[in-house]
Amino acid sequence: MRRPRRGGVAALAVIPLSLLALFGYFIATFEGPLLPGDVAPPAPAPAIRLSDADTQRLGWDPRGLDAAFGYTAGLSSDTLMIVTEGETVAAFGDLEKPRHLHSIRKAVLSALVGQHAGTGGQQIPLTATLAELGIDDRPQPLTALQSQATVLHLLKSLSGINHAAAAEEGLLAEKKRRLGEGENPPGTIWAYNNWDTNALTTIFEARTGLSVAEAFATGIAEPLGLRDHRAGAITYIAAPALSQHRAAMFHMSARDLARFGALYLNKGVVDGTQVLPAAWIERIAVDFTETGNAGLRQGHGYLWWVPGPGTDLPKGTFWAWGFGQQALFVVPEWRSVIVHQADTDELLKRFFSLVRDKKLNPETAIGQLAFSCLEPNDGSIEFCAEHRLILRREFAELISLIAAARLGQEESQSSSAAWRTRE
Structure with missing residues (x-):
């Protein structure tokens, strides 16, 4: 379905932020600057x-x-x-x-954990600590205090662990603000972050003996009769330089x-x-x-x-x-x-193309994308109408x-x- 062109975008002024500040704001909140009065x-x-x-x-x-x-x-x-x-x-x-779910993946993972929660063999004990489950991290290992976080803490984003994680670029500013750089007693600070979710993925696969894709196919896709699920719909993002725990990504x-x-x-x-x-x-x-x-x-x-x-x-x-x-x-x-x-896809493709191919630094690249739809008459550009x-x-x-x-x-x-x- 083609959407009507949105003429209001072209004439509106951007909030005055430097490109660097705009980049930080955009990545931290998944936002561009507010376009007031855009109807x-x-x-x-x-x-x-x-x-x-x-x-x-x-x-x-x-x-x-x-x-x-x-x-x-x-x-x-x-x-x-x-x-x-x-x-x-x-x-x-x-x-x-099927489209990229991005962080909706976390709710799907939660369902898989719920199906396998328990204390028996190949089940996931919610009260077990990371230490008891043999879960660590590299290149930065967990401290003794961090290892006391439980599976339930991970499910509730309460581990307090501030390690780097795969696929979390947009969460860094908020995560740092809430968790700081030192140790946090598990269960005391809520912080939306990918480390908890990615470690939960590792725990799920280690305890159940199933990949996330296998568990989803047999535990959710088949009984629900999902009509568009195909092999390859679930992939992983790995960032071994940051953490050993991978992010399982979904398309639905x-x-x-x-x-x-x-x-x-x-x-x-x-x-x-x-x-x-x-x-x-x-x-x-x-x-x-x-x-x-x-x-x-x-x-x-x-x-x-x-x-x-x-x-x-x-x-x-x-x-x-x-x-x-x-x-x-x-x-x-x-x-x-x-x-x-x-x-x-098009938004991210353009961003990475500007960084990798045009050799723009990230703040300039995101600034160019953000401002490109604010120039006069640019509301007619397909990217601005379809992909902003x-x-x-x-x-x-x-x-x-x-x-x-x-x-x-x-x-x-x-x-x-x-x-x-x-x-």
Whole structure:
């Protein structure tokens, strides 16, 4: 689906930051500078939507959904899908094309751990320490204190371990701010980081004797009937100069991601079979850690995010998020899952091409990409219309519009405006 060109981008001014500061800001937050007042032009209705009567039957306001999808059409979104009670209420984009999940991979890994949690053979004991499991790191070994972190600490991003990790370039500034450079007693500091997730991957494969790909294929893809999963959809990023623990990366289509989300709505049951323990699912929205952030990322637990009050999302909602605003929302109260995807391949390809081929330093390269869509008339360039990075505030506005389209949902403009500003 081709999106309408977004003319508003071209005329807007950038926040005055140096290129170096812009690079640091971009990488630390997965953002470019805010484009204030950027409003999407009117757009057609979703490519797929149920009749007005069926949309209302499932609890949605047809015009409200059209407004949300119209807003999305002005972003560089590639798919948006809302499924309620197993029915696709509205969607656009290629729902069958597997796309890079980025950090949504962490929620998928959490499910695999949940399937194999326990104290028996080939199971993962949540209370076991890294020392008891024989987990270390190189080139920088763990200290005695760090080795006391447990599997549960890793699942809750509470290990306190500040080692470098594969595939975490965008997390370094926030990780350093929270964890510093010294030792931290396990369980005392929450910090979203890839070391915990990558070490958890190592533990999973060592304890179960299965690769992540094998476990996903037999434990999730087959019982859920994922239609677009193929061999090679799960790969690894290794950075042995930083850490021995690899990052397992996933590609999934929007419709398969929606089925994965529905597993949580259905308390882990698929066709009468308990695929994921219900107790594991119940932990997410109850046993989470306050992050110190507001809005959509107020809580975090078991590698899922938990929105805070004022986001217009009902209590019990949790969601998975990845670079470029990849998202999977599970909203039990609405019996709904929401999937959003944006292809980041072109964005990252251009960045690395500027660094490797044009020999630009990273801050100049990212500055060039960020400013390229702000020049007059450049809103017509395909890259700017189709591939630019979606800002967190734009994504927060989209979620607010979707929430406003839920029938019976009282719109709280003052509270929602406040959290969208903080996002």
